[in-house]
Amino acid sequence: MKSHLLVLSTLSLALAACGGGGSGDGSSSSTSTQANGSSGAATGGANPASLNAAGNSTAKLSCASPATSAGSGSATISADTPSADGTRIFAAGSTFQLAFTTNAPSADTLNWAVTDTLGNAVASGSTPVASGSQSITFSCTSTLAGYFAATGTLARNGGQLPQAGTRPVGIATFGVTPNLSGVIPAVSYARQEQHRFGMQGANDNGPLLAALGISSTIDDRQLSAMEPNGRNTFNPSANNLDPFYQSGNVMRLIRLDGIPAWASSTGAFQDDTGVPTDLAYYQNYMSRVGTESNAIRSAYFPTQSANYYQVTWEPNQMWTDTDANFVALYKSVYQGIHSTDPHAVVMGPADAFPSLTTTRLKRLAPLGFGQYIDGVATHGYYDAGTSPSHPPERYDADPSTADSSLRGQMRALRSEMATDYRTGMHLFSTEAGISYDIGSAYGPNYPSANVLYAQAAVAARMHIITLGEGADQTYVFYGADYPGEVGYGTFFDLSDPQGAYGATNISPKPVAMAISAMTHTLDGTTTLGPVNGTPNGVYAYAFQQVGNGAVITALWAHNNNVWSASAGFSPTYSVPYSLSVDAPGTSGTVKVIDMMGNASTINYSNGTLALNLTESPVYVVSNNASLAKGNATTPVGYVGM
Template sequence: MTAARSADQVVWAAQDHLGNVRGSGTFPVAAGTQTNTLSCKSSAGGYFAVTASLSTSGGTLPRAGTRPMGIASFGILPNVSAVLPAAVVTHHDQRRFGMQGFNGNAQALADLGVSQLIDDRELSAMEPNGPNTWTPSAPASSYWSNTVSRLVRLDGIPAWASPTGATTSSYAPTDLNYYQNYMARVGTDTEAIRQVFFPSQQNNYYQVTWEPDWQDSAANFVAMYAAVYKGLHSADPHAVVMGPTSPVPGAYCTVYCTANLLSTYASLGLANYIDGVTTHGYYAYPASAATPPEKYDTDPNPSNVAQALDQQMRALRAQMQSMKPNMRLWSTELGIRYDPGAAYGPNYPSANQLYAQAAVATRAHLIILGEGAQVTYFFFGADYPGDPGYGTFFDLDHSQGSFTATNLSPKPEAMAFAAMTRIIDGTQTLGRLNGLPPMVYGYAFQQLGGGKVITALWTHNNAVWPNSNGTYNPTYSTRYSLTVDAPGTSGYVESLDSMGNPTKLAYNNGVVQLQLTESPQYIVSSNANVMSANVTTPLGYTGQ
């Protein structure tokens, strides 16, 4: 919409997530308020930001909610089908991506390629005012479907069942027998929903605790898990009970690290009452572009190296294996916010901050999957109050964001996620590449059914992240030689950028020469035997 004082021209440009101008032009407008339609065609997918002003009168696009002034953003979904044929997914459990924040927004979930959501069945949610007030009923149509399934959330004890007299997630309920019987009702309800809405899913998945700030005894923690486990398994033949879901995956901290929490309760028999492990993926607080997941990998202090996300995931997998071999591992939350001290405003975030957020978030989720998690969850849907930038989308209606936003505009992160799901979903993790030089990262995956091999690679250098001027360098790069085929062979592989756009690359003597940047790229090849011989499979990972 324009409001020119006299006849004028609109000068516009469209930039991608790296700041490259991908289209520009002008068009005439009459005086007064009017709406103009501009039609464009693009040969590339991904995120685009449009800028516009009047040639004579100036001006710029206004701020809209959490989106700063000066831009309007849109996304073009990638189509990778010419490079990657559809993977052979025989049951829904093989899918790899979930999300918090878009329950009910079927279109956004489909666009992002998300296949799982978290659904509430906490006692505090279902029976907030007294016992025996909820009875499972016939499943009704809701936001889940045969394409989007459920992780059932169980944490939360209402005041009437709490030893403190207040709603809590830090104490076991006063009556564990009642709690066990309640869980049997949850199991009945969950299995009925599975049969109606997604019978192709083999199991039902439950998360018992959520970042527990546990104030009760260790014995009561395990006793509560025992009640949940026994109740669910008594009614649901497909139950997979998981926990404890601490915010940090590793073993370098105490109660906030999932690996250490498992170690604490292992001697009390927790392994008898879990079928898998859930964690959140917050390798740092806050997880932001300024603190990427690889920051400590090259630190000279070994105790700091343990804080890198890849090291944390390996420590968690090791603890799981010593406790109960070959368990499932899900990361059920990880978001990357804007840099510390940031606030929503007319001039923030910058295009550079948005680029950095997308690069770091994509890398973090790839590390989680590459180090042995079957599933990873994006956080959050749209921007919300209090934690600037965690949203994958701008909220166009509320200046500080809203948990229920519906008028949305994508960030680069959203389009990077949409590309990643289309490339990595329906795969098996082969493992991290062996012999990587410092500051180079790579993980190999293979499409289920013996399909294509996808290798995700990038570089990270603390010296340019950020630069001395406080910006993140999108052009820093390093060369890397990737073996994709047998010695003596030559041919072509496809490279997909972080937005899913393809480029054909030649390889010789089985090796393709790559130029890696801080944004992941995906190399699609065919020789799984060669790749499998050059990776380390995550400890205890048994596939999808």
């Protein structure tokens, strides 16, 4: 779909705002707030008071009294949370620096705060600053997970944090990854590809991928990439592997589309607009890719049972040749790869929407296309305006257009795979992301906090639906903001106001931390399917950890009437819902994880957990697998990894 080719939530666990304005009298104070809605202050800030979170959590964010020194810079006030790895994301419980620089013409007071995704203050305070350039550095820790925005101003001289690249004025953002070690049981992976999340746009950025819980990226093996200037220049025995992959931590989805000018029927580079001039040679080239890939898997990914190849990339935008030639292209790739890689899974066609992939599969089935694919790849966009105002459930409120929702499109795709191809085929969604709304632009006052919240909620829901309706893996799009398509980044680019490919000076958006919470919760699961009998506007998908482990149910509510760019995206709209988590007559507790990865222990009775669902997804961790399986519908043809 893309031209480049390339909170917190629902159980009334909202964080309450806390005080801490400066008096200008030379004192220093700070507060930390937890999830039960009260606050405390400690003069001097060395031992800030704190509050217990809901349930049995003691999660908090706190900052000690600052160290002050001479600074540098010209802005009235600026702030940063630098990290050694460049992500500005920190492990829960680790120590990090919140550093302000001020330039006051006379002695003043810095009033600062840290807010969460919904704008609730989780820490705040005030501290005196001298005139001139001053550096005020707080040492902070947080066991509260999620996205945070630091803000600050001077009591007498005002000012706000300046715009930085695609990040608007007023904020300096950072993230804290969830620690769910005592909430989500550890998973024992029989095969590495049982990990479920990939990503585009952050290749080689190991710390970022780890923070976001990403296990796979796309590795180029197109003819145009490996033999751009002529035949037989790709040697599969040479060391062509990006050293990043040699740790074996991040798997490769092997990308095959792209014909160089010398092999193209047009005499110019083409991204598979038609077949190359010599399909026999193309098959030979693919046999060498298979040789290399099989050797790489054996050497670096010994617990990965197969190599996964994607042949074409959004042919709905690219392909101008005949359907017969499309099948011929796949035949040459399939036979070439399989001649040397006994563990190959050749996938396609990877159209932009699941519905477009379904249409192509239907049309190509009579031509024998099924002989030349082992699995199906699609991109997970569901309309041309995938954005906060166009959520994946947008059409579901109208039964006559429900099939156009992401849920409807995924169900139709799974059905087509089982009908005209075969059951048990793997399905990957290899690109899907949420932009800002069409027509928007980066600027000092855009995006707003409300837009950033909505992007996070919609992106998480999109990937949950994709997995819950039968995809084995789903790939997050994109790394940092880039030019031309506004807002797809999960990170701000802090250097370029329009974004730049390969940005390294970045800070997270709420969507990054919502993705992190989702991956840390749902990775290593198999899909049980949509929960049966949910009322209109309530969405629930059940998963189970591989090896017959814990049940994890993702739930949220959506109402089109409270969700628009013009009226705002409501974080407070709620719907009561009761989820069956155990046998009737039983009582006990389950863990509930919010959109940012914060867990609470909640009581249930008579086998039922009472929830108050909002537009932010939550995850319920329970143990009665037989009940969960009986209450969910397995997607057609889905068998898992």
